[in-house]
Amino acid sequence: MTSTDPMVSASSDSHGSDDDGVVVNFPYTATDSSETLPGTEVEPAPPVVEGEIVDEREMPDVLPVWLSSRESAKATVRWAAEYGARYVGFHVVRTPLYTLRIGWWALRGVARGLCRGAGWVTARSDYREMLCDAREARDWDRVRLLKIERAESAQHRWKMTGISTATLAAAATAGVLAADIDPTALGWSAGLATALGAIWLGRPTDTPILPTGPMMPVRMDLSADMLTDALRAAALVKADATPSLVTPIHKDGAGWATVFDLPRGGGKTAADVLAKRAVVAAELGVDEIQVIMSRVRAVAGGNAGRVSLWVADDDPYLGAPNPSPLLGVEQFSVWDPIPFGQDARGRRIALDIMWQSMFFGGLPRRGKTFAQRIASAAAVLDPYARHYVADGKGGADWMPMRGVAHRLVLGAEEEAIERFVSMLDELISEMGRRFAVLSTLPNSVCPEGKLTPEIQRRYDMPVVFITIDELQEYLSAMDNATRETTVEKLCRLARRAPAAGFILNAASQRPDADSVPTKLREIITYRYCTQVVDRTSSDMVLGKGKAAQGADASILSEDHKGVGVLVTGPGSFEIVRCDYIDVPAFAEICQRGRELRIKAGTLSGDAASDPVAAAEAAGVNIPAVLADVLYVMHGTDRMHTTTILDRLSNVDEDRYADYTPERLATELENAGVSRTGKQVKIDGRNLAGYRRADLEAAVPAGATLPTPRPPVDETSTDSDEVEG
Numbered sequence: 001m002t003s004t005d006p007m008v009s010a011s012s013d014s015h016g017s018d019d020d021g022v023v024v025n026f027p028y029t030a031t032d033s034s035e036t037l038p039g040t041e042v043e044p045a046p047p048v049v050e051g052e053i054v055d056e057r058e059m060p061d062v063l064p065v066w067l068s069s070r071e072s073a074k075a076t077v078r079w080a081a082e083y084g085a086r087y088v089g090f091h092v093v094r095t096p097l098y099t100l101r102i103g104w105w106a107l108r109g110v111a112r113g114l115c116r117g118a119g120w121v122t123a124r125s126d127y128r129e130m131l132c133d134a135r136e137a138r139d140w141d142r143v144r145l146l147k148i149e150r151a152e153s154a155q156h157r158w159k160m161t162g163i164s165t166a167t168l169a170a171a172a173t174a175g176v177l178a179a180d181i182d183p184t185a186l187g188w189s190a191g192l193a194t195a196l197g198a199i200w201l202g203r204p205t206d207t208p209i210l211p212t213g214p215m216m217p218v219r220m221d222l223s224a225d226m227l228t229d230a231l232r233a234a235a236l237v238k239a240d241a242t243p244s245l246v247t248p249i250h251k252d253g254a255g256w257a258t259v260f261d262l263p264r265g266g267g268k269t270a271a272d273v274l275a276k277r278a279v280v281a282a283e284l285g286v287d288e289i290q291v292i293m294s295r296v297r298a299v300a301g302g303n304a305g306r307v308s309l310w311v312a313d314d315d316p317y318l319g320a321p322n323p324s325p326l327l328g329v330e331q332f333s334v335w336d337p338i339p340f341g342q343d344a345r346g347r348r349i350a351l352d353i354m355w356q357s358m359f360f361g362g363l364p365r366r367g368k369t370f371a372q373r374i375a376s377a378a379a380v381l382d383p384y385a386r387h388y389v390a391d392g393k394g395g396a397d398w399m400p401m402r403g404v405a406h407r408l409v410l411g412a413e414e415e416a417i418e419r420f421v422s423m424l425d426e427l428i429s430e431m432g433r434r435f436a437v438l439s440t441l442p443n444s445v446c447p448e449g450k451l452t453p454e455i456q457r458r459y460d461m462p463v464v465f466i467t468i469d470e471l472q473e474y475l476s477a478m479d480n481a482t483r484e485t486t487v488e489k490l491c492r493l494a495r496r497a498p499a500a501g502f503i504l505n506a507a508s509q510r511p512d513a514d515s516v517p518t519k520l521r522e523i524i525t526y527r528y529c530t531q532v533v534d535r536t537s538s539d540m541v542l543g544k545g546k547a548a549q550g551a552d553a554s555i556l557s558e559d560h561k562g563v564g565v566l567v568t569g570p571g572s573f574e575i576v577r578c579d580y581i582d583v584p585a586f587a588e589i590c591q592r593g594r595e596l597r598i599k600a601g602t603l604s605g606d607a608a609s610d611p612v613a614a615a616e617a618a619g620v621n622i623p624a625v626l627a628d629v630l631y632v633m634h635g636t637d638r639m640h641t642t643t644i645l646d647r648l649s650n651v652d653e654d655r656y657a658d659y660t661p662e663r664l665a666t667e668l669e670n671a672g673v674s675r676t677g678k679q680v681k682i683d684g685r686n687l688a689g690y691r692r693a694d695l696e697a698a699v700p701a702g703a704t705l706p707t708p709r710p711p712v713d714e715t716s717t718d719s720d721e722v723e724g
């Protein structure tokens, strides 16, 4: 997978039990992958660098490990600088304590110096000891001899002391007179020398002058012993065995990295290590979110017992949101990888979405919709992508799509469900038409039986982007039979339609079997899960057995907004911090997408006839309540007031929660709406409500709808059996 946009230098890592095609997190392994990961951009890994070689087949490199890449060198220098600053700060704070301690040493040194005075004390104690010994032995000759020697040596010491003192005094005087040395400076120097000498004499021999203390700038310092202990505690390595470090443990970015082999004879595999991430993390004294592990496969020189480990200094998924690179892009092609987010080390993850389908799940308010919107936003910037959008909640999340979506279905009431189902039918018809056309094309034009960018334009087959948010709202509101056929239709769209240029992008909140039908999930190729409560829920979104392989979204916390586990293949996954596109930014992207479509003549369907989108594009000011009511009435000619109020609350609870029918009527009247009738009949029920035409009539003049594009041959066939 390649990126055409230089901004999108994408990569994807894997921690799975079989990292097909992704770069393992350890940057010193060249290609830790066995095959190309479908859809994730692989950043070319730096060459293998071995510090202390365990593998005899490889020669040691000249440079140390930390100099093997610019990132590693920069990280090490940054770490050293931070360490240095902490070290200095640590001692500066303790300066008063050091002053007191050194003062005490000096006093003690002076006392010792005075007492011992150039060996007098020692000489006297030695003499006494020898004299005692001689007396005890009644060796009177020796006693006499010692006394004579003592007198002589005392004479000698006095003489030497006198000579030394006289010499020092003469030298000082000569220095002062001849060399014009300032006597004060001399005095200070002598004082300083004396003080230093005293400190030296008074210092306890077992105490260093500057103590070492707990001043590491990072929260985690990985050592070989710590790693071995952790693996032993996790029962991955026996008590008498040790893992072999393939690369030495070293600082790598905001963490510590190594590649290690499990010892033979222990009966454990790299997959066992990945499955015990939480235990390894606990034993290392960090959160499991900080432990990034992956297998190193044979293609990268690895084996079934080789693990690449990176332990982050801190939680790598927190911090200010990362704005999406799409915000600054004028136009985008869905045939290119979509910038999606970043991995733990800040490396870009891009998704190649052609021929894929996507599913997003997880607990509410963790960033599911935001993540789902990234792919849709990229496709909005492609004027040759046609959007079908269904939002079961009918909130404000997808409101900006009104200006670009060929079909837009909001809410999950009975009538909305009907429109949702007919949208799926329309898509399946279109899929059939496309396969019928593709099957007639010569091999030279359609070599793989799939859509190509050329076929896309020549045969009017825009890439179809199907966004379904809050899928559970639709499925849970349906009767069993309808649910079953709907799931079947979705499965057909996810399984067959990608070859015809259909990309399904669905999201569901509740990770249960009804909301995430297993047979649909298993067909979907990319699955993304934000925080969930347990491993079972995580598996519900990501696939059976994924948590056991390490792809476990229950390790995420409430603070991990916009962070999720992305599964991109049978054995590949990554924890991704998604790029950030909020609703205003998404609205700008949709505005741009609309302009691109008008220019390319591809604006179609609902968006082409939406008066509010046209007015907004023309810069005409529309009262917010009028725009919002028209939005919630999207696709319907009339609506009961109660339904409008419910839907308005979904769009903006703060604004509309207190609205009563009377208040709504007043606000709309103030916005220029004149009702041709106050009652509307829907499904035989005649209640207070509004007609869409009355509201549209109130949209200020000046909003011109774009010229409709030339009619497209909509001939469709129900046959979708011609596979790509």
Ligand SMILES: Nc1ncnc2c1ncn2[C@@H]1O[C@H](COP(=O)(O)OP(=O)(O)OP(=O)(O)O)[C@@H](O)[C@H]1O
Binding pocket: 320, 321, 322, 362, 363, 364, 365, 366, 367, 368, 369, 370, 371, 509, 530, 561, 562, 563, 577, 578, 579, 580, 581
């Ligand atoms: N990539 C991100 N970076 C930082 N914060 C984010 C990111 N994505 C989402 N958030 C934050 O998380 C909040 C919830 O996001 P979102 O609406 O997508 O949640 P959700 O899971 O779809 O919730 P629900 O199921 O209720 O619709 C957002 O309002 C935003 O503040």
